[in-house]
Amino acid sequence: MTGVGSTVDITALERDGFLVVDQLVAGADLERLRAAYDEVIDQRVLAPGDRYLGGLIRQVMVPSAVHPVFADNPALRRVLEILGAVLPGPARTFDMLIYKPPGDPNETPWHQDMAYAHEPVARAGTPNDRPNVQVWIAMDDVDEENGCMHFVPGIHRAPLVEHRVAAGDPADQGRLLEISDLADVDLSTAVACPLRAGGATMHLSGTPHYTPANRSADRPRRAYIVNVGPTA
Numbered sequence: 687m688t689g690v691g692s693t694v695d696i697t698a699l700e701r702d703g704f705l706v707v708d709q710l711v712a713g714a715d716l717e718r719l720r721a722a723y724d725e726v727i728d729q730r731v732l733a734p735g736d737r738y739l740g741g742l743i744r745q746v747m748v749p750s751a752v753h754p755v756f757a758d759n760p761a762l763r764r765v766l767e768i769l770g771a772v773l774p775g776p777a778r779t780f781d782m783l784i785y786k787p788p789g790d791p792n793e794t795p796w797h798q799d800m801a802y803a804h805e806p807v808a809r810a811g812t813p814n815d816r817p818n819v820q821v822w823i824a825m826d827d828v829d830e831e832n833g834c835m836h837f838v839p840g841i842h843r844a845p846l847v848e849h850r851v852a853a854g855d856p857a858d859q860g861r862l863l864e865i866s867d868l869a870d871v872d873l874s875t876a877v878a879c880p881l882r883a884g885g886a887t888m889h890l891s892g893t894p895h896y897t898p899a900n901r902s903a904d905r906p907r908r909a910y911i912v913n914v915g916p917t918a
């Protein structure tokens with residue numbers, strides 16, 4: 687299985703709960719995505735889904751509804767091709783941008799995406815049996831300094847651990863959730879995933895993950911995120 691210039695070990699997704707694609711998109715295709723990203727973030731293209739997650743973290747929901755580059759692009763097509771190996775008829779369920787400018791003090795707390803499946807928060811013990819995959823595509827080089835993804839491997843099929851609202855109105859869809867007690871996940875096994883621009887991570891709904899603040903002085907952290915599920 688290949689990304690633009692890299693091999694993808696798709697078996698890692700079910701084994702570890704996540705995988706890394708070194709290069710999903712490159713060259714002019716990457717540049718077009720970066721330019722479109724800035725148009726939305728700078729509000730030259732207005733998006734109804736532009737908000738602050740938990741009142742803290744800039745998030746634009748469903749950029750594909752307002753910008754043709756996000757509606758269809760080579761990165762998305764490649765994602766669907768790669769995930770065709772594990773999902774029947776893979777299709778985008780929703781997409782979003784999460785932007786951390788240089789100096790953004792906000793971390794995205796440890797959570798499992800499944801916790802967002804019910805409002806305000808899905809119950810602890812909910813089975814983590816969803817086939818859905820989240821794809822996090824780096825528009826910039828990312829590392830621990832400017833906010834790369836971190837994952838805890840291997841516990842993505844265990845029942846959901848307890849989450850709570852970390853910030854924001856619990857009745858608002860834009861609430862920010864966090865794992866209530868980090869002792870429930872073994873952070874000593876956590877893996878940081880630095881990427882070059884155009885690289886990506888993929889993870890399952892039960893995989894605990896986190897991103898740090900952007901502690902850099904001058905490096906934006908632009909993430910383009912695509913959620914994928916089976917058509918059936």
Ligand SMILES: O=C(O)CCC(=O)C(=O)O
Pocket residue numbers: 784794799895896897909911
């Ligand atoms: O980009 C980020 O900071 C975190 C993204 C994330 O954790 C998510 O969308 O579930």
